[in-house]
Amino acid sequence: MATTQQRIVPRYAHTAGRTSLAYSWDGKYLITVGSNEVIRKFTVGSEDEPVTIDDALGRNVAVAASNESFITCSESGTISLFSMATDTLKQLLVRCTLSSRDIALSPDGDWVAVASDETIVKVVNVEDNHKIMNLRSQSQSVKHVAFHPTGNYLAVSCVDGVIYIYSLSTEEPELVKKVDGIIKAVDAESEICSKVSWHPDGRAFAAQTPTRDIIVVDRAKWETHKAFASGHAGDITDFAWSPNGAFLASAGTDGKLVIWETEEQTIIAKYDYRHIVSLAWHPKHNSISFTTSRGELYTLPNAVPDDRAFRLKLTTRLAPLLNDSGPSTVLENRSMPPPPRKRASSVDSLDDILGGGIDDDLDDFIIDDDGAGYLEPKKNRKRGNEHLDPIVHGPKRPAYGMAMWSPEIHEPFQPGSTPWKGKRRYLCLNLIGFVWTVDQDTHHTVTVEFYDRDSYRDFHLADPYLYDKACLNESGTLFSCQPKDENPAAIFYRPHETWATRVDWRTSLPRGEEIVSIALSQSYIVVCTSRGYVRVFTLFGVPFRVYRQKHTPFVACASWRDYIFVMGNGAVGADGKTQLTYSIENVKRDETLQCSDVVALPPDGEAKNVFFSSDGDPVIYDSEGVLLVLARWRRRGEAKWIPLLDTKALDRLVGGRKEETYWPVAVAQNKFHCIILKGGEKHPYFPRPLLSEFDFKIPLSTNSIADSTTTTEGGATPAPNTDVLEETYVRESILLDLREELGVYTTTDEQGAMEMTKCVNAIDKALLQLLGLECQSEDYGPKALEICGLFRRKRTLELAIKVAVRFNQGVLAEKIGELRDRMEIEER
Template identity: 60%
Template sequence: MSSATNLNRLIFAHTPGRTLVTYSPDGRYFYTIGSNNIIRKFTVASDDDPQILDTAEENTGLAASNKHIFTSSEDCTVSCFSVEHNSLEKLLVRTTLPTRDIALSPDGEWVAVASDETVVKVVSVETPSRTFTLREQSNSNKHVAFHPLIKYLLAVSCTDGSIYIYNLTSMEPELVKKVDGVISRIQDPAAEASAKIAWCPDGRAFAAPTPTGDVIIIDRQKWERQRSFASGHGASEITDLAWSPNGAFLATAGKDGKIVIWESKNQTIIARYDYKNVCSLAWHPTDNTITFATSDGTFCILPSAVPTEHVPVLRLPTCPAPLLSDSLASIPAEIRPRPPRASSNPVDSFLGDLGDDDDFISDDDGAGYAEPNANGKRPGTPLEHTSGPNKRPFTLFRPEIHEPFQPSSTPWKSERRYLCLNMVGFVWTLDQGTHHTVTVEFHDREQYRAFHFTDTFLYDKACLNENGTLFACPPNERNGEPAMLYYRPHETWTKRVEWRTSLPDGEYIVAIALSENHIVACTSNGYVRVYTLFGVPIRLYRQKYAPIVTCASFRDYVLVLGNGPVGADGRAQLLYTLENVKRDETLQSNDVVALRDAETARNVFFSEEGDPMVYDSEGVLLVLMHWREMGQAKWVPVLDTRRLEKIRAGGKREYWPVAAGQGIFHCIILKNGEEHPYFPRPMFSEFPFEMPLSNPKPKPEGSEETSSSEPFTTDDLEQTYLLSSTLLTLQTDSASNRVLDADDRISIAKGENGIDRALLQLLMLACKDEAMGERALEICGLFKQKRTLDMAVKVALKYERTVLAGKIAELRDEMDMEEE
């Protein structure tokens, strides 16, 4: 939306009403939100149409990180959306009265919520049950703002005209200062007039609007008035204000229909723009661009907001806040400008300021070079800032990791979510505000009876199988309750016994798994905890690589996925460990899950036959082959859902994996851009495995399925051969570790017959072409059974390939000699 056709022009994005705008920290996207129930996601420097995300109506707050979008609305909710998937990820918190504003901590881990309540809630993005409550206000709250450098310092603008500064470093937030007489009292919390404070980028002060239309600077040391930006809007009220990324300029909007750009150092106006009803301003993180929104539901991109002659100042590192007491001693060394030194040498006028070697060791920048301390060392300054005029900007490298997830669960949507969904049944929960209601239903209603219960522990994970249901809940720091596991068996030969077990304080559950023999819980400390079905702990060990991503189990086998070493792309590798917990034996240790760049695992489970499977974000189903032999495991693609005929014929769809077994992929088809199943529960669909060998042939819509299931083309026969060989290999690997019964032997024999049958058909096609004699002989070397070579000789003679028939006979004789 930054093309020339959309610059300096008001664009209608929402229905009339208060409209907000913000940029992602990396400057890649900007978002708008208004009184209707949508978020618009625009890509910077792109003419593509915006992405639309559904949200609540009458939105009041907007914040964004590189991964998430956060919104608040008058329906008393604060929601978290995924930037990658353009969908609702979770409901962060609910208030009892309408929300008015939200703010995101500089590390993106906490969201502060202002509402018509007298308290402010600060919620963890990762674990919403972790909450701080700020209680010192006597009236409702209008705005909140985190310190740009210190994530535990928060400012609250109250409707009574006071600003409350909190320190959040302890479980009981500490009121640092109450600043009175700066912002105006607000009678109507929904009014357009702003009481929002804006921290200076260097963190030493904040700017606040006054009732007279001026902007005052308040320092963080003594909390006193400093310089002011006066008479920019006459006596009109300020509706929003925002600092440029380096703090060199301040933008303000007022009810007088003006946007004013101020130079921070001298508090002078360098530009004015005429736009009415502006209620939200946002600077681009790196460009000379301001995007603003109005109460008419429109927004506008204002390029070159800072005039050309001032642009060099915009490119400087972080500038100091405009304080009355500014001196070299009071400005942190990291952002302190280096003063020029006078020189009597006329050459300096040509060469510039190269410095004076005579006083090379002088303390010209206040860093203490000339005054050693008691130990004879020159003390350094604390690293509170990341850049300065004489330093390159320093950025802390943070690798991109795979986020933890619970297999077969979905995010919150309309206060509901699935905790588990598989071939046995499904577990779903309903948010009732003060508690949840959990329902467990089964596909086989004759054998199992559905049940539901009131959930006061707020379970967020569940597993379901033929034996019972396993739940896990996060710790409740407000009540001091630790994380907990809860197992409820369906039925036993004795009286049904439910059991619960708690984890140590400070440890929460990342993922859980349930098999017919064991219960597995992976925790935030990197621990893998294994229990029997009735709560006896039998294993406890720490994963070598952390943080843990997820886990799955089958009988005595446990599969754990975790983040491993960081690759050249800055992304952690996804590793897996496979163990037999009964024998305490490691089968595969910290091997790599075969994902392409930027791919993630969407689901992890064991097949019906007991083989580990991963369904990735690209829609590819992978099975682990030879996993019982150390160092021999490999991931084999058995289905690529992007290749399914329904995609080719009917448009793009998503496939939610449920289970796999007997060569069949069980899933739920999602349409209309959905990424997760919702209520009412859709029907299951089945697709046979199809390995990605060649481009699929599209089938016209409405075409009839062929009455014969026999493949006749070379591609179909090669597909049949390779897939049957893969499934037979998985079956023989499993058979080698247990005693075979009659059914197993019959099944293996059928698999070998199917392979040889496909190869014989390929041989018939090769015999029809005289140039494919070598290929025909190669095919004969792939037969699983010696008796099939006799059939191959007959096929060659049928097509008058006497030479080929002789070579096949020789191959058969060699096999006889090897057996003898």
């Protein structure tokens, strides 16, 4: 099954951390909770901003909703009831002494079950919270709870890997079955899902096994039946049946969202979405909403492919048991819960929660599965598919999640790093050296090696923090790690040498922030976070500046001396993608040089790397293999991206002689330093690859690149052709402009002055040779004189006159003389 990805713009509902969601039964509202202690209420099909409810009592970890209300549970142990109509806190239902982990709402909306770090499960009446039942058979804390579709049973999943099934149809709740060996033991705070999900027909439930499969367990005999196998390469973080049980959706740590067909347990769609921790089917439409550990909310329209989506409109499907002849215990998929039923006044009994045992009035639970008509529908019985009417939008364009189109965003990356391959990856690759890490299962080991071992000493360290980003320069090495368990995100800096006793330092970021990209210069450390903040520190840990970037989410950042370069996602362009924007700041002077300007990318292009050149100019390398430099970036409104090299047009690739791509490393000494990748590789790997370098070559002409010289009349002395000379002129002019720009804002040393002189000489030499070729052509004319007007030095005009005379171009020589005289007058 091929993996696809529908480009969907996420809604940033909460800060990074555990984020959960629930639909109201009628599908009108979507409620999300997260780590920033607020509740968001989204109106499905509306473009309006969600309602923000600030009455949350702590960091909420789960939410359940009906049509009239929604209930949240928090790490502080509080279970709160909110009104759906007024968005206000109605009451505190119950408080646990330890952190609560999950809640479940009964099908009639009257009772809520609470899982917590306590060993007791509380079942609380929503209308009268003095009516509480305590389920006490567990020996360990509880991670998940789930009501049976009839409400007569409750499944409890404990952290020790044991499932407890309680009957709630008797006056005193009764432990029906203790199921061991299905789910694995997991920590209460783990993102790995160990819940039970009852199939809508009520005959079975599904649960994740230690082998990352989803197994079906028969409720009648408590035997395992069919399995949804081999869908994920990582642990499953959440799964859910479609409203009528025809499909199953699952998400895992492998970054896959998988849609299964229940009847055959086959995969019908697979999507690429990372960090999913909670998902839910829309009660009426063919869409799935899910939240991530980064606080993002996505809604995937047309989750089930069109050729199978009709099955969502059918009545409740049978659970995938080995013998499918048994009756279903639920009539059909409901978009509305059953009407409330009276119960006895006992505070410890669920006797009449749904009017009797699970097998009462069995005739009401026979379904016409194949449409043959053998079931005589009772009067006023609903078919159950009215809730699957097509989505009808108003005059406005479709809102989030219901839209058929969503803009595409630029994904973040850390310059110089590679993804995991095996258990190794590079955290940083540049001209100073390289940083690489190895996954040792319980921890990582990090190695920093240098090319110049006379000046620097390699080092190796154990990494319990699991650093995922690094920067390396002449001053030191910078690392960063993401939040883990109770530990917030942090950065760690280790200088190469210092006169002080303490040589390194570490600092944590505020809770709820993840690190998107980091940069290290000779003066400052830059950290871009998931909350849109740019945090700037001095090299020894003093917080220097903090501000929120205008365009987020971030893509990458780079730094050089006092300057920082930050890229982010901007407005949506004509091609349906967000524009990649950048800003440049001088943090020492608190001066903005370029603000939210657009990075020049080709159609469907992406930025593959960004860094400053050795001369201090921002450089990007795009997905088309083009290296671009940002010129005049110190002048507001004048910055422009100029191509220095098109690697697809290199001489070595002409005629298909080689098939290779290039991993950008640096720009220094007028050369592009990179790693050559062969055999379809996209990233460098181990053993450490060698660096290669290529001269700049401005893409100007479509003529043959290999034919770079011509032959003189004698046939012995090769000389550059017109294309080569024109490219030399343009290239050296660009390099001269960059150096002159640098010289205006910094002190030019002797080496810099010498480089500018070389550029001027190269420009005039190329133009003089072009003049010679033009004088030899039969149709020479104004172009020859135009070339003379481009000389950088007046004395070159004297040489130009000699060239014209040599080729018997007397009129041209006179014109050049007049041009020289005008220049002398202007200089006076």
